[in-house]
Amino acid sequence: MNPLAQQDPAIWDAIEAEGRRQQEGLEMIASENYTSLPIMQAAGSVLTNKYAEGYPGKRYYGGCEHVDVVETIAIDRAKKLFGAEAANVQPHAGSQANTAVYLSCLEVGDTVLGLDLAQGGHLTHGMKLNISGRLYNFISYGVDKENHRLDFDQIAKLAREHKPKLIVAGASAYPREIPHDRFAEIANEVGAKLMVDMAHYAGLVAAGVHNSPIPFADYVTTTTHKTLRGPRSGLIMCKEEHLKLVNRNVFPGTQGGPLMHMVAAKAICFDEAMQPEYKMYGQAVVDNAKTLAETLLSAGLRLVSGGTDNHLMLVDVTAVDLGGKKAEEALDRCGITVNMNMIPFDQRRPADPSGIRIGTPALTTRGMGIEEMKRVGGWIASALRSPDDAAMLEGIRGEIKDMCEQFPVPAGRNSALMPAN
Numbered sequence: 001m002n003p004l005a006q007q008d009p010a011i012w013d014a015i016e017a018e019g020r021r022q023q024e025g026l027e028m029i030a031s032e033n034y035t036s037l038p039i040m041q042a043a044g045s046v047l048t049n050k051y052a053e054g055y056p057g058k059r060y061y062g063g064c065e066h067v068d069v070v071e072t073i074a075i076d077r078a079k080k081l082f083g084a085e086a087a088n089v090q091p092h093a094g095s096q097a098n099t100a101v102y103l104s105c106l107e108v109g110d111t112v113l114g115l116d117l118a119q120g121g122h123l124t125h126g127m128k129l130n131i132s133g134r135l136y137n138f139i140s141y142g143v144d145k146e147n148h149r150l151d152f153d154q155i156a157k158l159a160r161e162h163k164p165k166l167i168v169a170g171a172s173a174y175p176r177e178i179p180h181d182r183f184a185e186i187a188n189e190v191g192a193k194l195m196v197d198m199a200h201y202a203g204l205v206a207a208g209v210h211n212s213p214i215p216f217a218d219y220v221t222t223t224t225h226k227t228l229r230g231p232r233s234g235l236i237m238c239k240e241e242h243l244k245l246v247n248r249n250v251f252p253g254t255q256g257g258p259l260m261h262m263v264a265a266k267a268i269c270f271d272e273a274m275q276p277e278y279k280m281y282g283q284a285v286v287d288n289a290k291t292l293a294e295t296l297l298s299a300g301l302r303l304v305s306g307g308t309d310n311h312l313m314l315v316d317v318t319a320v321d322l323g324g325k326k327a328e329e330a331l332d333r334c335g336i337t338v339n340m341n342m343i344p345f346d347q348r349r350p351a352d353p354s355g356i357r358i359g360t361p362a363l364t365t366r367g368m369g370i371e372e373m374k375r376v377g378g379w380i381a382s383a384l385r386s387p388d389d390a391a392m393l394e395g396i397r398g399e400i401k402d403m404c405e406q407f408p409v410p411a412g413r414n415s416a417l418m419p420a421n
Ligand code: PLP
Pocket: 031, 092, 093, 094, 095, 096, 122, 124, 170, 171, 172, 197, 198, 199, 200, 223, 233, 234
């Protein structure tokens, strides 16, 4: 008996099919992962029924005594996990977290430095159509043309010239460790506040395999669903002195009632990230990325910055006479999901850029390791070299399906959706 399948077969069938896709293919989008079953249970729980505008102990709705417990636990765990002075666990997503921080420390028209979207930044770091680019005067910094590393000479020069009120560090497509201390030095010199958006590598910070921004930044924002491996949501951490304004700018500044089922799911994610085995997961994500990068390089592919220190790599597919769109499609036909991506100083358009972005978090969560990465690297290289060879792509798809059977997704295909009794 499955109430969802009975009531709404169209939606159930699509969920079923997505569960099958997640099990049978290789999920290599750098920002995706698989949550645990307890996280899915919380995300699908009765807490979705509850309104709780306000904060624990100060709500605008009755009946909040139980959700107050949940949110207090989530705040305490976020602070403990990352060593932060204060936390707000209500942002619905990473974009909302960033917007609330901007409202907390900027006036409309203020100047901010952020990483160029075309060089690895995020939409919320000043893209013209995003609220960040519409409300504030974002000046973009970038990476060095030769080595593709963050260009700190340029960042310091821009900071001295434009005197920003805020510097935003963090990226969506940067394959190297981000030195937060260098951003802090520049921010201190010009009297700017520092916000680090660690959405992509928060799980690596939690596992101790990437340096933490907490000692250096006034504000740290993150999503909770990427390397961190929690539910699809957001989080802000800050110095205690900034909390009052941050809280006010999450609610009522940018959001109404918090999604308490997601707050509960975040609390579980933070607890999971404090377990000893999480360190092994974080290390394995990085080790797997290194092996995959080496395999691709030795197959003759070109990587932005020549490799990776973290969970992702950017492959310049123009080296094999491809565009990003066709590369993404060829891999998709094999059952390997990646996304096309601009690379630094790209000469092509965003709709068909020069690169693809590949990440290892989701495969690592399934338990895949060094041997599997070598196989995956071989498949990727073959597919990119012969993207029109339908029979070969089909063959790879079959091999991938077989390998995936040995690495079931952690929560099972649809288990959280099945009734408990
Ligand atoms: N910040 C960074 C660096 C990201 O990569 C992303 C998502 O890709 C976000 C923020 C936004 O997160 P969300 O999609 O949850 O709004």
